[in-house]
Amino acid sequence: MQKIIVLLALVSIGFSASSQAGWNWPEDETMNAATKEKQAYYKVLMQTDKYQEAFTTINWLYKNTPNLHESIYQDGSKIIDELLELPDLSDNRKAALEDSLLWTYDMRMKYFNDKASVLDRKAYTAFKLYYRNASKYAMLRELYKELYTFSASDISDFNLTPYMTLATYYYKQKPAELSATDVLDIHGKITSVIDEKIMQGGNKEKLQKEQDKIDAFLNSLGDIISCEFIEEQLVPKFKSSPEDLNLAKKIFSYSLSAKCTDQPYFISAGEVFFQSAPSYSLAKALADKYYFAGKYDKSMYYYQQMEDLALDNEQKFDALMGQASTEVKLGNKKKARSVAYEALSVKPGASAAFNLIGNLYFLSFEECKAGESKVKDRAVYLAAYEMYQKAGNTEQMNACKEQFPSIEDIFNESREEGSKITVDCWINESVTLQRRQ
Numbered sequence: 001m002q003k004i005i006v007l008l009a010l011v012s013i014g015f016s017a018s019s020q021a022g023w024n025w026p027e028d029e030t031m032n033a034a035t036k037e038k039q040a041y042y043k044v045l046m047q048t049d050k051y052q053e054a055f056t057t058i059n060w061l062y063k064n065t066p067n068l069h070e071s072i073y074q075d076g077s078k079i080i081d082e083l084l085e086l087p088d089l090s091d092n093r094k095a096a097l098e099d100s101l102l103w104t105y106d107m108r109m110k111y112f113n114d115k116a117s118v119l120d121r122k123a124y125t126a127f128k129l130y131y132r133n134a135s136k137y138a139m140l141r142e143l144y145k146e147l148y149t150f151s152a153s154d155i156s157d158f159n160l161t162p163y164m165t166l167a168t169y170y171y172k173q174k175p176a177e178l179s180a181t182d183v184l185d186i187h188g189k190i191t192s193v194i195d196e197k198i199m200q201g202g203n204k205e206k207l208q209k210e211q212d213k214i215d216a217f218l219n220s221l222g223d224i225i226s227c228e229f230i231e232e233q234l235v236p237k238f239k240s241s242p243e244d245l246n247l248a249k250k251i252f253s254y255s256l257s258a259k260c261t262d263q264p265y266f267i268s269a270g271e272v273f274f275q276s277a278p279s280y281s282l283a284k285a286l287a288d289k290y291y292f293a294g295k296y297d298k299s300m301y302y303y304q305q306m307e308d309l310a311l312d313n314e315q316k317f318d319a320l321m322g323q324a325s326t327e328v329k330l331g332n333k334k335k336a337r338s339v340a341y342e343a344l345s346v347k348p349g350a351s352a353a354f355n356l357i358g359n360l361y362f363l364s365f366e367e368c369k370a371g372e373s374k375v376k377d378r379a380v381y382l383a384a385y386e387m388y389q390k391a392g393n394t395e396q397m398n399a400c401k402e403q404f405p406s407i408e409d410i411f412n413e414s415r416e417e418g419s420k421i422t423v424d425c426w427i428n429e430s431v432t433l434q435r436r437q
Contacts, residue, residue, distance in 0.1 A: 023069050035065050039072070046075065051082040062107070070112040073104040077125075080104070098129050116147075116154035123147045127162045137170040138177065148189050152196035157210065160190055164214040168221060180224045181233055187218050188250050219257075227260040235265050248272035252282075261289065274302075280309040287322055291329075300326045317347040324356055333360050334426045351391040358387030358396060361427060365403075368425030375405040375413050375433070379423040382431040404436040 026032045038060050045054035058079060061072050080101040084094065105122035109115045123143040130136035144163045147155060167186040170178040191214070194207050218224070230251060238247050251269035255261055267289050274282050287302035303326060306319035320343035327336035337360055340353045347353070361384035369377035385400035410417055410433065421433045 024065070024067050026065060031064070035061065035068065039068070042075070042079075046079065049082075051079050055079050055083060066107065067111040070108055073108045073112075076104045077101060101129070102126055116150045119143070119147050119150075120154065120156050120159060124156070124159050124162060127159075127166065131162070131166060131169065134169075134173045137166065137174065140166050141170065141178065144186075148193065152193045153200060155193055157197070157202075157206065160194060160207075160210045161213045161217075164190055164217045168217045171221065171224075180221075180229065183218070183221065183224060184250065184254065187214060188246065190214050191253075192246070225254045225258045227255075227258050227263065230254050230258065230260055230265070231263070238265065238269060242268070243272065245272060245276045249277075261285075274305075278305065278309060280306055280311060280315055283309055284318070284322075291322070291326060294329075296326050296329045300330075313346050317343050317350060320346065321352055321356070324353070328356070328360065333364065336360060349390075351393070354387045354391035355393055355396070358384045358391060358393065361387060361423075362396070362400065364425065364427065368423070368427065370424070373413060374409045375415055375421065376424065378403060378405045378409075379421055379431060379433075380425075380427065382421070382434060383423045383427055383429055385434070386431055401434075401437060404434050407435045410435055 026035055038057055042054045042057040045057060058072060058076050061068055080097050084097050102122060102125065105118050105125070108118045126140055126143055130140055144166065147159065148163070163186060167178065167183045171180070171183045191211065194211050198204050198207050234247065234251050238244065238251055241247065248269040251265055252273050255263065255266040255269070260266060267286060270282060270286050274286060283302045283305040287299050287306060290299035290302060300323060303319055303322035306322065307316055310316040310319055320339055324336045324339040324343060327339060337357050340356045344350055344353045361380050364380050365377070368380050371377070381400045381403040385397055388396040388400060415421070415433060417433055417435050419433050420430050422430050
């Protein structure tokens with residue numbers, strides 16, 4: 001009697017379910033009733049932890065009404081998860097259950113669409129099952145490869161590090177199947193997804209931690225990235241497609257990792273990268289490279305870009321000092337001084353700026369001497385001294401003192417120590433007259 005009461009209750013529950021949207025109940029009256037009973041019965045079995053019996057019951061639904069409702073596959077996954085926790089499972093039974101678990105995701109995609117979301121779950125589930133099983137790596141790779149064809153918003157944060165974990169393990173155990181190029185491609189894809197997630201307003205701190213993890217996995221592979229690899233595998237492709245942004249980003253970032261920044265392809269890739277995604281750090285890298293390569297017109301351009309992209313006064317100061325240094329190299333001393341003073345307006349008292357101006361004055365003796373007055377000719381060192389004094393550069397202050405006019409020179413020209421004297425030439429500043437000790 002008790003059994004009949006339970007069955008009647010189950011049927012009642014089943015009929016209640018029929019009012020829910022999205023259910024595809026059979027039109028045949030007998031099959032409809034049986035389906036509703038089975039659907040209600042496995043629910044009760046789940047609630048009473050009778051998972052094996054629930055699995056048998058739900059399989060009847062899979063066989064007879066495969067498109068009944070997405071929830072039967074969602075529940076099926078939960079049932080199988082519980083069965084996989086049972087002790088003393090044979091290897092064959094465990095493998096069969098694992099296959100069934102992944103099959104439930106396939107059926108959800110087949111009958112109920114929402115492929116991106118379901119594939120996202122399937123890939124992660126498969127990873128947890130098989131990340132230590134090398135025989136499954138090819139299958140896992142295909143799952144993640146397909147998942148990463150969707151947009152960043154379709155890929156869960158929990159599926160970032162697993163893909164790189166898989167690539168690392170796969171490469172270590174089967175490098176003939178997953179090459180170094182493949183690993184780097186995967187790393188690049190994950191990085192692009194993280195970048196896109198951040199741009200879409202994702203949790204930057206959390207996502208940066210994921211980036212740190214995938215970078216650590218890549219670094220754990222040792223010399224997988226080398227200058228030779230970049231030059232042999234990537235540069236020829238870049239020469240054929242010089243506008244390929246993704247390839248440019250790879251060459252640039254890999255060159256940084258492998259310390260190949262002195263190679264010409266580093267700058268070439270960096271410029272393509274910058275045109276598409278300008279940033280302060282990228283502008284600085286290019287500016288410094290061109291500066292030390294002696295290509296001052298180019299370095300000036302990127303130092304100016306740095307100024308435009310600066311996020312704070314410290315960055316703006318560095319950008320302006322880069323411009324001032326470049327003006328020095330171009331021989332534009334007056335302009336260099338002007339930019340250095342502009343840098344001082346951003347960062348008052350900065351010793352680097354005062355040192356730069358001091359160097360300009362110190363090195364202007366030959367240019368500015370007129371040969372008519374020893375005191376006036378040596379006044380450039382007085383001007384340099386005052387700049388070095390503001391910078392706190394005692395070494396250069398002492399070097400200037402050695403070049404000050406002698407007391408005899410001052411006396412012979414009827415001048416007084418401590419008086420003001422104007423430095424002519426491009427400097428055109430008033431300084432205090434001092435004598436050489």
